[in-house]
Amino acid sequence: MATPSTGTPLVRLDRISKHFGEGETRVDALREVSLEVFPRQVVALLGPSGSGKTTLLNIIGCILDPSSGSMELDGEWVLRDGRWLRGDLRRLRLDKIGFIFQFHNLLPFLDATDNVAVVLQLAGADIATARKRAGDLLDYLEVGHRRHAMPAKLSGGEAQRVAIARALANSPRIILADEPTAALDSKRAGIVMDLLRKLAVEHDAAIIAVTHDEKIFDRFDHIFQLRDGRLDGHTTLHAVAAETR
Amino acid sequence: MNLAYRDIRHNLGRFLLTCVGLGLLLGVVLAMIGIYRGLVVDALTIARAPGVDLWVVEANTRGPFAEASRIPGDIREAIARIADVAAAGSITYQTVEAEHQGKKLRLYVIGYELTRPGGPPEVTEGREIARSHYEIVADRTTGLLLGDRIQLGRSTFTVVGLTRHQVNSGGDPAVYITLPDAQKLQFDLAPPAARVQLARGSSGASRDTVNAVVARLHPNASPDAVAEMVRRWKHLAAITQEAQESILTRSLVDRARRQIGLFTSLLLVVSAVIIALIIYTMTMEKLKQIATLKLIGAPNRTIIGMIVQQALALGFIGFAVGAALIVNIKDYFPRRVVLEADSVVVLGLIVFAVCLLSSGLGVRAALRVDPATALGG
Numbered sequence: 001m002a003t004p005s006t007g008t009p010l011v012r013l014d015r016i017s018k019h020f021g022e023g024e025t026r027v028d029a030l031r032e033v034s035l036e037v038f039p040r041q042v043v044a045l046l047g048p049s050g051s052g053k054t055t056l057l058n059i060i061g062c063i064l065d066p067s068s069g070s071m072e073l074d075g076e077w078v079l080r081d082g083r084w085l086r087g088d089l090r091r092l093r094l095d096k097i098g099f100i101f102q103f104h105n106l107l108p109f110l111d112a113t114d115n116v117a118v119v120l121q122l123a124g125a126d127i128a129t130a131r132k133r134a135g136d137l138l139d140y141l142e143v144g145h146r147r148h149a150m151p152a153k154l155s156g157g158e159a160q161r162v163a164i165a166r167a168l169a170n171s172p173r174i175i176l177a178d179e180p181t182a183a184l185d186s187k188r189a190g191i192v193m194d195l196l197r198k199l200a201v202e203h204d205a206a207i208i209a210v211t212h213d214e215k216i217f218d219r220f221d222h223i224f225q226l227r228d229g230r231l232d233g234h235t236t237l238h239a240v241a242a243e244t245r
Numbered sequence: 246m247n248l249a250y251r252d253i254r255h256n257l258g259r260f261l262l263t264c265v266g267l268g269l270l271l272g273v274v275l276a277m278i279g280i281y282r283g284l285v286v287d288a289l290t291i292a293r294a295p296g297v298d299l300w301v302v303e304a305n306t307r308g309p310f311a312e313a314s315r316i317p318g319d320i321r322e323a324i325a326r327i328a329d330v331a332a333a334g335s336i337t338y339q340t341v342e343a344e345h346q347g348k349k350l351r352l353y354v355i356g357y358e359l360t361r362p363g364g365p366p367e368v369t370e371g372r373e374i375a376r377s378h379y380e381i382v383a384d385r386t387t388g389l390l391l392g393d394r395i396q397l398g399r400s401t402f403t404v405v406g407l408t409r410h411q412v413n414s415g416g417d418p419a420v421y422i423t424l425p426d427a428q429k430l431q432f433d434l435a436p437p438a439a440r441v442q443l444a445r446g447s448s449g450a451s452r453d454t455v456n457a458v459v460a461r462l463h464p465n466a467s468p469d470a471v472a473e474m475v476r477r478w479k480h481l482a483a484i485t486q487e488a489q490e491s492i493l494t495r496s497l498v499d500r501a502r503r504q505i506g507l508f509t510s511l512l513l514v515v516s517a518v519i520i521a522l523i524i525y526t527m528t529m530e531k532l533k534q535i536a537t538l539k540l541i542g543a544p545n546r547t548i549i550g551m552i553v554q555q556a557l558a559l560g561f562i563g564f565a566v567g568a569a570l571i572v573n574i575k576d577y578f579p580r581r582v583v584l585e586a587d588s589v590v591v592l593g594l595i596v597f598a599v600c601l602l603s604s605g606l607g608v609r610a611a612l613r614v615d616p617a618t619a620l621g622g
C-alpha cells in the first residue's frame with residue numbers, strides 16, 4: 001500500500017535543463033531539475049504560471065528535447081546528457097506513457113470504445129481484442145454504459161474518464177496529466193483524483209499531474225514546487241491524508 | 246479501423262457536399278473537353294459523310310469548306326473516266342434559312358447525285374431520297390420529323406429520312422436534297438441581277454455549277470497520284486481526304502479549338518488549386534487531432550494514410566459525380582459533346598495526381614505538427 005520512496009523509481013530525472021532561444025531572447029524554462037517518482041505515487045507539479053511545469057511534463061513525455069540532462073523511464077535510460085538514446089520516441093510513448101489532457105482531446109469521429117481501441121490497435125492488437133479490452137476499461141472507469149456514444153455527446157466527466165481509459169489502454173506505467181481536473185467541478189475532480197489513485201495502486205504506476213487546482217492538493221503524495229524553472233523542494237504533507245481516504 | 250473512413254462518416258453530409266461541389270467543377274471541365282472534341286468531330290463530319298478519297302475543287306482554293314469553290318458540273322464525268330476512280334459525284338453546299346412551325350431554321354443544304362457518292366452516310370429513320378425532286382433527308386437536330394414539309398426557296402420538300410449528328414463546323418444541321426433541287430435552290434436564292442444573267446446564259450456562267458466533285462478510288466490506288474493528275478488540268482485543284490481533314494481541323498476550327506483548349510486548361514488549373522485548397526483545409530482543421538494521434542504514439546504512416554485516403558476519396562467521388570452528370574446531360578447541349586473514354590481516363594488520372602500532390606501539402610503540415618500542441622488548451 002501507499003507510497004514507498006524506495007525501490008526503483010519509474011521516472012528519474014537527473015539535472016534536466018531546458019532553455020528556449022539564445023542571447024537576449026533566451027528563456028531558461030528549466031534549470032537542473034532532478035526528481036524521482038516511484039511506482040504507486042501520485043505527484044503534482046505546482047508553480048506559478050511560466051515556472052516550467054508544462055515544459056517538464058513534455059520532456060518526461062518525450063515530446064520535447066531537453067537542452068541537457070539525463071532521464072530514466074521504467075528502468076531504461078532514454079536520455080543521456082541531452083541526447084535521446086531511442087530513435088523511436090513515438091513507440092516509447094505508445095508502450096510506456098499515457099497522457100491525460102486538460103481537455104479530453106478525444107477523436108471526435110470515433111465513439112468512446114474506438115477512441116480507446118485505437119491506441120491498442122496502434123500497438124498491434126487486432127480490432128476485436130482491442131474493442132473487448134476497451135470495453136473492459138470503460139467498465140472499469142464506470143463509463144461502460146456510454147461505450148457507443150460519440151465524444152460530442154459525452155458530459156465533461158464522462159469524456160475525461162474515456163480519455164483516462166485511453167491513457168491506460170496499453171497499461172503504461174507512467175501517466176502524465178496536464179490539469180486533468182481543470183475542466184471539471186469539484187465533485188467530478190474528486191472522482192477523477194480517486195480514480196488516478198486507484199490506478200496508481202492497482203497498476204503499479206506513477207502518476208504525474210500538473211495542477212493549479214487547490215481543492216485537490218491534499219490528494220497528492222508529493223508536491224513538486226517549481227519556481228523560475230528550479231525545483232523549490234517538495235512536500236509530502238498530504239500524503240497520509242490522501243491515503244486514509 | 247480505418248480512421249479516414251471513420252472521419253468521413255462522422256462528417257458525411259459535409260464531405261458529400263464537398264464532393265458534389267468538386268463534382269460539378271470537374272463536370273464542367275469534362276464538358277469543356279467534350280465540347281472541344283465535339284467541335285473537331287463536327288468539323289470533320291460533313292467532310293467524312295460522303296466517304297470518299299479525293300475532293301476536286303476550283304483551282305487555287307482549299308474548298309469547298311475552307312474557301313468558296315465553284316466548278317462546272319460536267320467535270321464529274323471527266324473525273325469518273327480516270328482509271329483509278331471507282332465512283333465520282335457532284336456536290337453543292339449552301340447555308341439556307343428556312344421557317345418551320347414559326348421558328349427560323351438555319352440549314353446546311355447538301356445537294357448530291359442520287360446514285361453517286363455524296364449522300365447521307367446513314368439514314369437512321371425513314372429512307373433515302375428516292376425521287377429526283379422535292380424529297381429531303383434532314384438531321385434530327387433540325388427538329389423536323391418524318392413526313393414534315395418544309396419550304397426552301399420556291400419549292401416545298403417532304404422529309405423522308407432522318408440522320409443523326411450531321412452538322413457542319415458552325416453547328417448548323419445538315420439536310421440532303423438532290424443535286425438538281427439544290428441547283429434550283431441556288432438559282433432561286435441568288436440576287437436578282439445574277440439570276441437574270443444566269444437565265445440568259447451570258448457571262449459564261451451556267452446553271453450547272455457545283456461546289457466540289459468527290460471521288461472514291463479503287464482499293465489500291467494512291468489518292469496523291471490521282472490528285473497530282475487532276476491538278477494538271479486547268480481550273481481545278483484536288484485535295485485528298487487526309488488533306489481535307491487537316492484543312493478543316495487546322496484552319497477552319499483552329500481558333501475556336503485553341504480558345505476552348507486554353508479555357509479548358511485554365512479550368513483544369515482552377516480545379517487543381519481548388520482541390521489542393523480543400524484537402525489542405527481538411528487537414529488544417531484536423532491538426533489538433535493529428536497532434537493527439539502523434540502524442541498517443543501513432544506512427545506517421547497512420548497519419549499520412551488518413552490524409553491521402555481522404556484526398557483520394559474526395560477526388561474519386563467528385564470525379565464520379567462529375568462524369569455521371571455530364572454523361573447524363575451531354576445530349577441536351579445545343580452542340581455536340583463528345584466524351585471519349587481516353588479523355589475521361591486522362592482527366593481521371595490528372596485528378597488522381599492533383600489529389601496526391603495536394604495531399605502532399607497537407608501531409609507536410611501534418612508531419613510538422615508538434616505533438617505537444619495536443620496538451621495545451
Ligand SMILES: Nc1ncnc2c1ncn2[C@@H]1O[C@H](COP(=O)(O)OP(=O)(O)OP(=O)(O)O)[C@@H](O)[C@H]1O
Binds near residue numbers: 048052
Ligand atoms: N516553445 C517555447 N518557446 C519559447 N519559450 C517557451 C516555449 N515554451 C515555453 N516557453 C517559456 O518557458 C517558460 C516555462 O513555460 P511553461 O509552459 O513550462 O510554463 P507553465 O509552468 O506550464 O505555465 P502555465 O501555468 O502558465 O501553463 C515560460 O517562460 C515560457 O514562456
Ligand SMILES: [Mg+2]
Binds near residue numbers: 053
Ligand atoms: Mg502549462
